[in-house]
Amino acid sequence: MAFLILAPSSRTSAWEKEIRKAEPDLDLRVWPDTGDPDDVTFALCWKHPPGVLNRFSNLKCIASMGAGVDHLLQDPALPEVPIVRVVDPSMARSMTEYLLMAVLFRMRQLDRYWQDRLQRTWHPRVPEQAASVRIGIMGLGQLGSDAAQAFFSLRFPVSAWSRTPKTAEGIDTFCGEADFAPFLSGLRVLICLLPLTDRTRGILNRHTFEMLPDGAYLVNSARGEHLVEEDLIAALDSGKLSGACLDVFHTEPLPREHPFWGRPEITITPHISSLTNPKAVCPGIVDNYRRMKSGLPLRHLVDRQRGY
Ligand code: NAP
Ligand code: GLV
Numbered sequence: 120m121a122f123l124i125l126a127p128s129s130r131t132s133a134w135e136k137e138i139r140k141a142e143p144d145l146d147l148r149v150w151p152d153t154g155d156p157d158d159v160t161f162a163l164c165w166k167h168p169p170g171v172l173n174r175f176s177n178l179k180c181i182a183s184m185g186a187g188v189d190h191l192l193q194d195p196a197l198p199e200v201p202i203v204r205v206v207d208p209s210m211a212r213s214m215t216e217y218l219l220m221a222v223l224f225r226m227r228q229l230d231r232y233w234q235d236r237l238q239r240t241w242h243p244r245v246p247e248q249a250a251s252v253r254i255g256i257m258g259l260g261q262l263g264s265d266a267a268q269a270f271f272s273l274r275f276p277v278s279a280w281s282r283t284p285k286t287a288e289g290i291d292t293f294c295g296e297a298d299f300a301p302f303l304s305g306l307r308v309l310i311c312l313l314p315l316t317d318r319t320r321g322i323l324n325r326h327t328f329e330m331l332p333d334g335a336y337l338v339n340s341a342r343g344e345h346l347v348e349e350d351l352i353a354a355l356d357s358g359k360l361s362g363a364c365l366d367v368f369h370t371e372p373l374p375r376e377h378p379f380w381g382r383p384e385i386t387i388t389p390h391i392s393s394l395t396n397p398k399a400v401c402p403g404i405v406d407n408y409r410r411m412k413s414g415l416p417l418r419h420l421v422d423r424q425r426g427y
Contacts, residue, residue: 121146121158122408123175126165126184134163134184137401142408161408169194180411182404185395186210186261188421189315189342202421203407209399211265214312214340217392218266219273221338221364222308226252230362230386249275255306257322258313258341259285259292260427262393266312278302282425303330308338315342316426325350334361340392343368348379355384366392 122138122145124131131149138147148154150167159175165184172178173196183191183204191202224230226247235242254270256263259281270277271289278291280302285292293302303309309331313319323339323346337360339346348369354360362384370377371390379385407417421427 120160120412121148121154123148123150123153123159123162125150125162125167125171127151127168129165129184133397134401137397138163138405141402141405145405145408161411163404164191166190167194170196172196172198180407180417182407183421186393187314187342188427189344191421192423192426201417202423203404203417203419204421205395205400205403206261206419207395207400207403208265209396210393211262214262214393215266215269217340217366217388218310218338219269221340221386222252222254222270222275222336224386225308225336225362225364230383249273252276252307253278253305254308254310255280255302256310256312258311259287259290260312260314263312266310278306299327300330303327304332306331306335308336310338311341311345313341313345314427315344318426320344321347323347323351325353328354328359331359333359335359336361337363338365339363340366343371351385352378352382355382362386364388366390 124134127150135147135149138145146158148159153159156174157177160177160179161182162172162175162178163182163184172181178198178200180200181191181202183202186205188202188204191197228244231244253276256267256277256279259267259279263279264287267277267279267287267290277289278293279287280293280298282294284294311323313322321344323337328350351360351363364386365379366388367390373379373387379387410417
């Protein structure tokens, strides 16, 4: 029984160290040095080359190195074995910190003070109060719930939208397509924390933007494919949106010639809002490996039909 790390575009040394620490006797292999493919029963993956997982005829479980599993489900030849993902409080905390930074940076106009600084200009502006800035979070799962509570605790009015009905203290909750327009109306900031699925791809588009109040601000830290990029440019040009903070993009790294780089209203970060910390998550991943070996129920299972 071998445990394979299959993440060709990632540095894996920290993962190897933490997995060995959690299970010193593990037969650990790192792609492309798989040894006999028939030995591999568990594969920990990030952006694997499509089709390669079929080489492992005894594979029993696929684990995502991150919270998202779109990188796995995009493989049309993905073996029909259970998929598990990372669920970790430190990931939710890191995402929440990023979202608070994005919203407070904008709300306290730090972008304009940076410009003033270049001109050595002293120009006080009256700050907005949190109570007048309604935050809307798309996705009330592991990450969305933590963020919603953090904004609520700072006295922001918070709305959240999910696929199935949810209740959360202090949060105005909405669900399903029928609730989408009421959810969007009245938002000053729209935050996307949805998984990328057939139903959510391209959801940040001009129809969605039209349902927001003029001048709303967009934060996307879920996946680049949620956003129709040309619709964002058009919405900024028309003033429908006042700006955006983007952590994820259709093509990563964002190409140097991409029009987003030339837009000062867009804050760009390189997919860092919530990086997986191997030290924090490897014990849980190895726990799932042991569960697989013992035939126990796996934790943080993905529903393939739902796509997340
Ligand atoms: P999660 O726990 O699975 O939560 C997903 C939420 O989205 C749930 O509330 C779900 O509704 C809702 N949802 C799914 N499909 C929907 C639809 N069609 N309409 C409305 N709501 C829908 O996921 P998570 O752990 O919070 O992670 C969310 C995503 O964040 C990941 O998939 C990943 O793409 C992204 N992410 C990005 C970074 C980064 O660094 N940029 C880091 C980590 C994760 P229900 O509650 O009704 O099921
Ligand atoms: C990062 O993007 C993740 O899905 O964990």
